[in-house]
Amino acid sequence: MEFLDQMTKESLEIQYILNKINTRSPYGKIYKDKIRPYLPGEEKDLKEELEKVEIYMKYAQNKEFTRNINNILCHTKDLRQSTKKLIHRVYLQK
Numbered sequence: 001m002e003f004l005d006q007m008t009k010e011s012l013e014i015q016y017i018l019n020k021i022n023t024r025s026p027y028g029k030i031y032k033d034k035i036r037p038y039l040p041g042e043e044k045d046l047k048e049e050l051e052k053v054e055i056y057m058k059y060a061q062n063k064e065f066t067r068n069i070n071n072i073l074c075h076t077k078d079l080r081q082s083t084k085k086l087i088h089r090v091y092l093q094k
Contacts, residue, residue, distance in 0.1 A: 004037065024073035 009015065023029045038046040058064050 026078035
């Protein structure tokens with residue numbers, strides 16, 4: 001079940017906002033693709049997430065910090081397939 005219908009997404013400019021989020025790693029893209037609004041009853045989860053954002057914003061003002069983090073993230077490889085192959089190989093050797 002989808003929480004937002006197409007008209008609501010358009011009126012809130014959800015796609016515009018998502019397009020403004022630049023991911024730096026394959027894992028960031030996965031996380032971005034899974035973004036969804038918080039539902040009533042999930043206020044605690046929303047508050048926790050906003051606290052994380054608040055902490056990050058303190059560091060984000062430091063340009064050297066953000067440059068270093070971006071450099072690390074953009075060189076992060078997606079290791080999921082390699083891990084699956086390794087687990088499968090270990091399983092077959094048993």
